[in-house]
Amino acid sequence: MSTQAGSAAPAEALGPGPAPGEAPAIRARGLTKLFKVGAFSHGASVHAVEDFSIDLYHRQVVALVGESGSGKSTVARLLAQTLPATAGAIELNGQPVRVRSGRQLRVYCHDVQMIFQDPFASLNSIHTVRYILGRSVAIHHPGLSRAGRTGQIEALLDKVKLTPPGRFIDKFPHELSGGQRQRIAIARTLAASPHVLLADEPISMLDVSMRLGILNLLADLRDELGLAVLYITHDVASARYFADQTMVMYAGRIVERGASEVVTQQPAHPYTQLLVASAPDPDHLADAAVGARGEPPSLIDPPPGCRFHPRCPLANELCRTQSPPLAEVGPGHEAACWAHSGQPGAPTMADRRRFPAVAPAGHRADPAGSEGGQR
Numbered sequence: 430m431s432t433q434a435g436s437a438a439p440a441e442a443l444g445p446g447p448a449p450g451e452a453p454a455i456r457a458r459g460l461t462k463l464f465k466v467g468a469f470s471h472g473a474s475v476h477a478v479e480d481f482s483i484d485l486y487h488r489q490v491v492a493l494v495g496e497s498g499s500g501k502s503t504v505a506r507l508l509a510q511t512l513p514a515t516a517g518a519i520e521l522n523g524q525p526v527r528v529r530s531g532r533q534l535r536v537y538c539h540d541v542q543m544i545f546q547d548p549f550a551s552l553n554s555i556h557t558v559r560y561i562l563g564r565s566v567a568i569h570h571p572g573l574s575r576a577g578r579t580g581q582i583e584a585l586l587d588k589v590k591l592t593p594p595g596r597f598i599d600k601f602p603h604e605l606s607g608g609q610r611q612r613i614a615i616a617r618t619l620a621a622s623p624h625v626l627l628a629d630e631p632i633s634m635l636d637v638s639m640r641l642g643i644l645n646l647l648a649d650l651r652d653e654l655g656l657a658v659l660y661i662t663h664d665v666a667s668a669r670y671f672a673d674q675t676m677v678m679y680a681g682r683i684v685e686r687g688a689s690e691v692v693t694q695q696p697a698h699p700y701t702q703l704l705v706a707s708a709p710d711p712d713h714l715a716d717a718a719v720g721a722r723g724e725p726p727s728l729i730d731p732p733p734g735c736r737f738h739p740r741c742p743l744a745n746e747l748c749r750t751q752s753p754p755l756a757e758v759g760p761g762h763e764a765a766c767w768a769h770s771g772q773p774g775a776p777t778m779a780d781r782r783r784f785p786a787v788a789p790a791g792h793r794a795d796p797a798g799s800e801g802g803q804r
């Protein structure tokens with residue numbers, strides 16, 4: 430993968446790890462979401478997310494990668510508490526979160542902000558930047574004079590590198606590029622002085638020339654403001670470039686996680702290998718490239734055992750009947766695959782006669798599909 434298009438370094442060179450004893454900015458354990466479907470479906474549910482856990486630290490970017498329908502946005506909505514979980518627990522800065530409504534929920538929502546895919550839909554086109562940001566400033570900094578509010582708006586524009594602020598403050602959204610609108614959307618979240626940003630595919634609707642600029646901005650906010658960033662993406666190549674850690678989801682479950690460099694360069698799970706081989710287009714997986722076959726499973730009636738087994742060329746009876754736990758496959762690197770378990774009756778990676786060598790992430794993809802972007 431090329432990193433020449435911007436000044437950012439590869440992810441492993443960015444951002445220190447957590448200090449000893451530091452509590453994660455946000456921690457989740459066992460988050461599960463079942464969506465009931467159909468009034469007469471006798472209790473049928475979509476198993477959108479099962480047993481999702483994460484420790485997301487200040488000054489850290491974690492990428493959540495998976496193909497369409499794997500549960501990524503549901504995870505973000507659960508962490509943002511805009512969707513009630515079926516099961517599981519969340520801690521914010523080391524404190525259990527038990528709020529479901531009222532003032533405490535509003536405080537939580539200030540701390541944990543979401544950035545969405547579509548900067549066109551998220552900004553009201555009849556208002557100027559001054560009005561859009563001014564409203565957020567008024568909510569989060571009540572009692573400011575008019576001049577004080579303008580000062581705050583200008584400071585927000587500065588933080589998202591829309592400078593000089595005077596050039597942008599009286600513009601309407603339609604006068605801005607997609608990347609500039611996404612910067613305004615990010616500035617609006619910063620008005621709340623959040624600890625956590627949940628960025629749900631923040632670059633996927635942007636012109637390729639804007640993408641790297643937005644990723645660099647998020648990296649700068651991580652470093653300058655100490656933000657914890659969850660970066661949701663289809664694109665495993667951009668995860669390597671931008672995220673410190675990468676988690677891979679398949680059919681509602683985490684199947685692999687670890688340092689981005691390791692997960693994307695030495696993927697341990699057959700599904701991650703498939704994603705990497707298919708970059709940059711995970712919704713058209715190059716199944717043949719790794720001997721995989723078929724489509725993602727129905728989440729209303731997910732397959733027993735390993736959810737990837739109907740597609741996996743290694744699958745055997747153990748895979749078809751028992752769900753593999755996430756287990757260590759290297760330092761700080763976990764995968765949920767029996768082939769790494771050494772358990773009697775488990776397949777092994779040596780069985781993958783039809784697997785060719787997996788191309789390294791980024792072999793086919795420029796980071797974020799970028800050909801250079803504004804910073």
Ligand SMILES: Nc1ncnc2c1ncn2[C@@H]1O[C@H](COP(=O)(O)OP(=O)(O)OP(=O)(O)O)[C@@H](O)[C@H]1O
Binds near residue numbers: 498504
């Ligand atoms: N409100 C809902 N009711 C029923 N099913 C839902 C609901 N929201 C999401 N789902 C289902 O949950 C699963 C996970 O959806 P989710 O939107 O989290 O996936 P995703 O990984 O974000 O996909 P994409 O990459 O397309 O955005 C999908 O099968 C989806 O159809």
Ligand code: SF4
Binds near residue numbers: 698738743
């Ligand atoms: S547990 Fe079995 S089916 Fe699942 S990914 Fe590993 S080898 Fe394939």
Ligand SMILES: [Mg+2]
Binds near residue numbers: 501629
């Ligand atoms: Mg989504």
